[in-house]
Amino acid sequence: MLFTFLRFISIFSILLLLINPKFEKVKYYTEKPNLVVAVDNSSSIVHLNQKEKVLQLIESIKSNPGLSNKFNIDFFTFGKNIQASDSFSFNEKQTNIDKAFNELSQIYKGTNAPLLLISDGNQTYGNDYSFSVDKVNQPIFPVILGDTITYTDLKLQQLNVNRYAFLKNKFPVEVIVTYNGNVPVNSRFVVTSGVSTVFSENVSFSKTDNSKILNFTLPANRVGVQAYKAQILPIDNEKNTINNYKNFAVEVIDQKTNVAIISDFSHPDLGTFKKSIESNEQRSVSILKPSEYLSQMNDFQLVMLYQPNNTFKPVYDFLNQENTNRFMVLGAKTDYNFLNRVNSAFKHDVTNQTEDYQASLNANYSTFIVDNLDFESFPPLKSSFGNATFSIPFEPILNKRLGSIETPEPLLITFETNSRREAVLFGEDLWKWRAQSYLNQKTFNNFDDFIGKLVQYLASNQRKNRLNVEYESFYQGNTNVVIKAQFFNKNYEFDTKESLNISVKENTTQITSTLPFILKGNNYQVDLSHLPAGDYSFTVKATNENITKSGTFQILEYNIEEQFLNANVEKLQQVAINTNGNSYFINNYDRVFTELIEDERFATIQKSSKNVVPLIDWKYLLALIILCLAVEWFLRKYNGLI
Structure with missing residues (x-):
C-alpha cells in the first residue's frame, strides 16, 4: 500500500506538471490623478512682496485633506530651469515659463494631471509661453501673484x-x-x-x-x-x-580681423561663414573671386579657400610665398588633381564620387576649447569619397561617421606647418549645421562661437601657451559667469591630472576668494555666478607647476527680475481660458481648492490587472516528485526488492 501510494503521487505529479493547469488572477486598484504644482522661484516674487503669500499657499496645499485624498500632489520649482522640489529660495535670476510647460508636458504625457501654476506671469527668458500651452494638453489653473494697479x-x-x-x-x-x-x-x-x-x-x-x-x-x-x-x-x-x-x-x-572667403561659384555655405564670423564685431568678411583677391591681398589676416580649382593657382602662389594662414573647405566641386599639386601637407584620392558623412567630436582635441554642439544630431555633409594621406602631424576636431559607425578619417582638422596655421574641412553644406544648431538650441550663438574660435585660432600667429584661459571682458548681472581653462604638459598634450585654482579679487573692496577648477570634458571650468556686480581681477595658477595667467572682467549690475511692477494678469488669464482652466488671485486662492476637488474631470479611476498564473508552483511539484521517487527507491532497496 505504501509503494502504491508513493507511485501514485509520483505519476499524478508528473501528469499534473505536464498538464500545468492555470487560472486567471484579477487585481483591482485605484489611480488618483496628479496635481502638478509649479511654483515661480524667481527673485521677482520677492520684489513684488509675494514671498510670504506663496509660502502660505504651499502650506495650505500640503495640509488640505481634500486635495490629498483626490490627487497625488507633485511640487516643482522653476526659474531658468525646472526641477522637482518643495523648497523655495526665490533667488532665480531668470524666468522661463515656456520651458516649464514643455518639460511638464513630457513628464505627464498621457496622464490626467491638471497644472496649478503659481507665478506672476512675467517671463524674462525663452519663447512666449502663451503659444506653448497646447503642448501641455492639461487644464492650467494660474494663481496670480501681484496686483493689477497701474502705477505711473x-x-x-x-x-x-x-x-x-x-x-x-x-x-x-x-x-x-x-x-x-x-x-x-x-x-x-x-x-x-x-x-x-x-x-x-x-x-x-x-x-x-x-x-x-x-x-x-x-x-x-x-x-x-x-x-x-x-x-x-x-x-x-x-x-x-x-x-x-x-x-x-x-x-x-585697436585692431580688426579681416577674413577673405575666396570662391568662384555661389553656395549657401558662403553666407553661413560670413554670418557666423561677423557675429563677432571684431571681424569682417569679404566674399571674393580669385581674381578679385589678388587686387587687395594684403588687406586680410586670414584666407578661406572654398573648393579650390585651377583658377586658384595665383592665390596659392601668393599664400605660399607669404606663408599665410588659411582655411580650406573641400567638397564635390573641388579639383583634387590641382589641390594635390599645390598642397604639400596632404594628398587626397581622386575618385569623382561623393559620400555623405556625419560628424563625431574628438573629445581629446586640445588646441583650443571646443564645446560639443551635439554634432551627432547634425545632418551629414557632402564629402568626396576617398582618403587623405598626410605628410605632417595633424589634430582632428571632428571625425567622419557613417550612420552609427565612426571612421578614423578626419572631417575637420587643424595643423601647423612652416610657422603657419591651417584648417581643412572635408565637406560642404555647412549651412545645414547652422540651421540644425538653431533648432537644437533656439539660438545661432553656439554654432557661431564654434566657427569664431576656429577663426580666432587661424588668424593668430602667437605661440601656443601651456595655460590658456577663456573668459569674457564683461558679464551681464543676470547671466552665468563661467571661466574655462586648458593646461598642457611640456609636449603640449592636454593634462587632465593638473590642479588649477583661480584667485579672484574685487578691486573696490579688495576681497579675495580662491576657488578650484573642475574638469569637464576637454577643459577646466569654474562658475563665478555667485559674485556680485563689480570690477574683478583674477589669477589662474597651476598647482604643480609655476605657471599662471591673469586677467580682468566686469560683472554689470542688472537684475531683469526687478523690472516689473505688476503681474502679467492678461496673459495668465488667457492661458487659463485656452486650456479650459481658471485663474485666481493669490488673495482668494481658497476657491481653487474647492473647484479642483469638485471638478469631475479629475476623478479617481479604477483599473485592473489580469495575470495568468499556474495552479501549483512547478518548483514545489518537481521537488515532491523527486522526494516520492527517492523514498520509494530507498524502501525497496532496504527491503531487498531491487
Missing part, C-alpha cells in the same frame, strides 16, 4: 549696443524709453561714464505719446572695457526706479 512709471525698456568698438571711432547706441501713465511728464535721459556725463537729452511723454527711441553715438577713446550707465531720470512719486537705468559696457580694441 518711466522705464528704460531696451538698450542696443555692440559689444566691441574700434579705437578713435564712434559707436552707435539705441535706447527705447517707455512711459506708463495718464498725465504729461518731462524728464531727462543721461549716459554717464564714471562721474562724467557723455550724453544727455530732454524727453517728454504723454498718455498717447508714451515711447521714445533715442539714437546717438559715443566716442571710443581708450582701449579696454569702458563701462557706462544709461538712465532716464525718475519723476516725482515714481514707485519703481530700478527699471529707470541699465549698465552696459563696450570693449574698445
